[in-house]
Amino acid sequence: ETAVFQTPNYHVTQVGNEVSFNCKQTLGHDTMYWYKQDSKKLLKIMFSYNNKQLIVNETVPRRFSPQSSDKAHLNLRIKSVEPEDSAVYLCASSNYEQYFGPGTRLTVL
Amino acid sequence: GDSVTQTEGLVTLTKGLPVMLNCTYQTTYSPFLFWYVQHLNEAPKLLLKSSTDNKRTEHQGFYATLHKSSSSFHLQKSSVQLSDSALYFCALSPMSNYNVLYFGSGTKLTVEP
Numbered sequence: 001e002t003a004v005f006q007t008p009n010y011h012v013t014q015v016g017n018e019v020s021f022n023c024k025q026t027l028g029h030d031t032m033y034w035y036k037q038d039s040k041k042l043l044k045i046m047f048s049y050n051n052k053q054l055i056v057n058e059t060v061p062r063r064f065s066p067q068s069s070d071k072a073h074l075n076l077r078i079k080s081v082e083p084e085d086s087a088v089y090l091c092a093s094s095n096y097e098q099y100f101g102p103g104t105r106l107t108v109l
Numbered sequence: 110g111d112s113v114t115q116t117e118g119l120v121t122l123t124k125g126l127p128v129m130l131n132c133t134y135q136t137t138y139s140p141f142l143f144w145y146v147q148h149l150n151e152a153p154k155l156l157l158k159s160s161t162d163n164k165r166t167e168h169q170g171f172y173a174t175l176h177k178s179s180s181s182f183h184l185q186k187s188s189v190q191l192s193d194s195a196l197y198f199c200a201l202s203p204m205s206n207y208n209v210l211y212f213g214s215g216t217k218l219t220v221e222p
Contacts (some may be wrong), residue, residue: 004152031208041147041196041215042212042214043212043215045209048208048209050208055208094210097143097155099155100153100154101152102151102152
């Protein structure tokens with residue numbers, strides 16, 4: 001049963017464009033996350049957001065920024081995409097165990 | 110620092126055989142260990158979890174025991190099925206910060222007829 005929702009499922013764009021991905025959770029969890037899963041299937045944490053406290057993985061380029069309106073929503077904006085941003089972006093929420101959304105597959109041409 | 114190591118990147122087995130996927134971790138804090146399974150084009154889903162030393166935990170035919178003495182949480186199943194073909198991630202949450210999850214590099218399990 002899906003409780004972490006992501007839109008869109010897929011997005012194809014060109015280098016330099018801005019993109020935004022949405023994530024909503026209906027679990028009532030306090031913490032949400034964004035992960036990047038690359039072509040080798042490695043899961044890398046990008047951000048975690050808890051009670052308006054943002055924790056950033058310092059390796060994440062500055063063109064990435066999370067945006068939250070409330071604890072049920074955590075969106076991801078990429079200001080000017082680059083080819084290496086092509087990946088699946090997974091949103092998750094947690095009150096200890098993490099539950100993942102289905103992901104958004106980004107292709108940068 | 111905190112980390113998880115999965116030594117096998119790819120495991121291929123014939124249906125009906127047993128499997129063990131290795132997971133070792135490093136942390137200076139009390140650990141909470143997880144196994145996640147990700148089927149093709151799906152989200153990772155929690156399979157097993159444990160924070161209790163030397164206690165076996167089971168779910169859907171899979172089992173694992175956290176051994177703090179050897180910093181291990183290996184995933185096992187006595188008889189794999191075709192539907193078990195998936196990517197398996199071991200993950201660590203140090204009790205000092207339960208909001209953080211450190212993932213291993215994953216093991217792709219392929220079960221052949």
